[in-house]
Amino acid sequence: MKQSRTFIPTLREIPSDAEIVSHQLLLRAGFIRQHMSGVYSYLPLAKKVLRKIENIIREEMDAIEAVEVLLPTLQQTDLWEETGRWQTYGQELFRLTDRHDREMALGPTHEEVITSLVRDDVQSYKKLPLTMYQIQTKFRDEKRPRFGLLRGREFIMKDAYSFHSTEESLDVKYNEMLEAYSRIFTRLGLEFRTVLADGGSIGGKSTHEFMALSETGEDTIAFSETSPYAANIEIAEVNIDYAKSSEPMRELEKVETPKKKTIVDVATFLNVDPSKIIKTIIFRADDELCAVIVRGDHDINEIKLRKALSVSELNLASESEIEKTLSCKVGTIGPVKLPLEIKVYADNAVKEIVNGICGANEDDFHLKNVNPERDFAVDKYLDLRFIKEGDLSPDGNGTIRFAKGIELGHTFKLGVSYSEAMKATYLDENGNSQHFVMGCYGIGVSRILAAIAEQYNDANGLKWPKKLAPYDIHLITINMNDEIQTKLSNELYHLLKTYRYDILHDDRDERAGVKFTDADLIGLPVRITIGKMAQDGMVEVKFRETGETVVWQKEEITEKLQSFFN
Template identity: 75%
Template sequence: MKQSRTFIPTMREIPTDADILSHQLLLRAGYIRQHMSGVYSFLPLAKKVIRKIENIIREEMDAIEAVEMFMPTLQPSSLWKETGRWDSYGAELFRLKDRHERQMVLGPTHEEVVTSLIRDEVKSYKKLPLTVYQIQTKFRDEKRPRFGLLRGREFIMKDAYSFHSTVESLEDKYNEMMQAYSNIFSRLGLDFRAVIADGGTIGGEGSHEFMALSDIGEDTIAYSDASSFAANIEMAEVKVEYAKSKETLKEIVKVDTPGKRTIAEVADFLNVDPSKVIKTLIFKADEKLVVVLARGDHDINEIKLKKALQADEINLATEDEIKEMLSCKAGSIGPVKLPLDLKVYADHGVESIVNGVCGANEDDCHLVNVNPERDFAIDQYVDLRFINEGDPSPDGNGTIRFAKGIELGHVFKLGTTYSGPMKATYLDEYGKAQPYIMGCYGIGVSRILAAVAEQHNDANGLRLPKQLSPYDIHLVTINMKDEAQTKLSEELYHLLKSYRYDILHDDRDERPGVKFTDADLIGLPIRLTIGKRASEGIVEVRFRATGETVEWQKEEVTEKLQAFFG
């Protein structure tokens, strides 16, 4: 491809609204352009990379007997109402009406559509298991689109769905998919980890996320420094043996704490360690108020709390609700002398507190020398807190460390989460109707482009892996008016094309500095420069990954390129 005939609008300045490196580089190198918040065009370079990503995905999906199909983006609301997600999915769901006032959805995902399709077409256990997948554009009305392709309103996704007659069959496919995902991300040249994750709005029991390690990642990964354990921080189980002080229990004393409402303020004012303060919060779980306790140096994990309470929705109680129940503000709540109908749930760390501090349920007052069970009852101890760096790894091997990650893929064991409410059944070997047991497996294709850009760059631009580069070789002719240079360039261009290399030939009438700057920005793995020594048959070769520059005779170019590309 002649560069003068393609569309690569590079930029010299860093866009002011691009706040992470991948977004800056993909804009500056002419891969993408933004049309509005969270919506992008994929220009020719990006489209070629996306196609290569998709081909790797297809090869690995085909290898585990997943079959490709294509489902509609425009979905009827009736399917979402069958599963209840029309109401529960939230404001991120794009809802619209056609000219006949029929409600529809721009699909962020396809669980409902694929379940209805298989429900209508697959009636017997003899046709199971079955795995289908697609690659298509999805839509999500993000409240705050940001980080370029990492959090957009329109994005490219691969989603796969498997249907089974037994839990064992689902488990086999889940493990196959886990391996296929590991193969995909390894082939893409990404530094990643598979971590235990929460099902979120998709639901089901049991899921893993695949995370590309990156300092700009929105998710925190808790991993062991001595084993393969890794989990999203929201899902990491805490297994700590808390040491309990043997000090003598003291009598409760009420003290004034004017204006002290946060844990840090109270601990500092009373000269105690935050771990001695009992953090007391009131949550509304499916419209029912509950009290939740944790140590002052721990943070309550709402996902764990939601699971412990088996609630569909949890939110912190409002100031008005707290005031009506306890006649005090949130910063002064404590577990002593609560209304009898309030259930109290405590993190395991609370059990170790001796002569602690808590709110007095009276504004600007706290209680000192409070002890669990003696001074207040706890209905249930549960793992409710976020794991901390330095905690023991839940698998018993090593210590927890933290890293940031970009979510690339997510796999779920859905079970009957969708087939149950949608009455999607097959006939088993006894002729009895049974709900499909399902799995769901997603990959953010356009996110991968951003993750690759985050992990493969330097100060001058992108440095794309050979297997993903939009072109194999950047052929740069310094002076298109020089006969020797144009002759050698044309000779090499056609020769290399005959060897099936994909060539981007910079034949533009631009200064050498502009051409070299653009080449570094675009980030192809190898640059062949035809310059002043063209009449001698000498080609300057620059390897983008290392910055190394050498000279080759034109007769040895093909042999050495074959060695480089393998």
């Protein structure tokens, strides 16, 4: 491809609204352009990379007998109402109305659509198991789109769905899919981890995420230093036998703490460690208020709390609710003498506190020497806190460390949650009606483009892996008005194409510095420069990954390129 005939609008300056490296470089190198907040156009270079990513995904999906389909983007409201997600999915569901005033949605995911398809056309166990996948644009109305392709409103996704007659069959396919995902991300050259995860709005009893390691990632991975354990911090269990102090219980004491509301303020004022403080937060769980207690040095994990309480909605109680119920303000709430109708849930670490400190449910006062069970009752002790670095690994092997990650893929064992809600059944070998057992498996295709850009770059631009680069070779002619340079460029261009190399030929009437700067920004694996040495049949070759520069005779170019690319 002649560079003068394609569309690569490079930028010299970093766009002011681009916060992270991948967003900056994909914009500057002319891969993408923003259409509106969270919505991007994929330009020729990006489209070529996306096609290579999609081909790897297709090869691995085909290898585990998944078949490709293309489902509608515009989805019926009726299907979402069958599962109840029309009401519960939230504001990210992009709702719209057609000319007949019928409500519809732009698909953020396709569980309802695929389940209705199989419900209508698969009646017998003989057609199971069945796995279908698609690569398609999705829409989620993100409140704050940011980080370029990492969190957008419109994005490209591969989603697959499997249907089974038994849980055992689902287990087999689920493990096949995990292995296929590992092969995909390995072939893409990404540094990644497979981690335990939360099902979120899709649900499922067993889920895994595939995370590309990156300091700009929005997710935190908790992993063991010495074992394979890894989990999203949102769901990482805390398995610690807390040591209980041997100090004797002291008499409860009320102390004045003027304008001291935060854990740090109270700990400093009373000269105690934050771990001695009992932090109490009031939540509204569905329609009831409850008190949730953790140690002062720990943070409540709302995902764990929601699951433990089996509630669909969980929110912090409003200040007006707290003042009405407890006659105090946030910052001085404590578990002692709470109203009887408020249930109390405590993290396991609270059980071992001796002579702790808590709010007195009275402004500007706290209680000292507070002891669980003696001074307040707990309805249930649970694992309710976020895991911390240095904690014992949940598998008992090693200690926990944190890393940042970009979510690339997510797999779910859905079971029968969707098929039961949508009355999707088949006839088993005995002629009995059974609900389909389902799995769901997603990959963020456009996210992969950004994740690769995050992991493969330097101060000068992108550094594409050989298998994913939009072109194999950047052929640069320094002076297009020089007959010798032009002739050698054309010879090489046509010769290398016969060897099936994909060539981007910079034939523009630009200064050499501009061409080199653009070449570094775009980041193709090999740059061949034809300049003054052309009269001697020699070219300069630069390898983008290492920055190494060598000089080759034109007769040895094909042999040495074959060695490099193979």
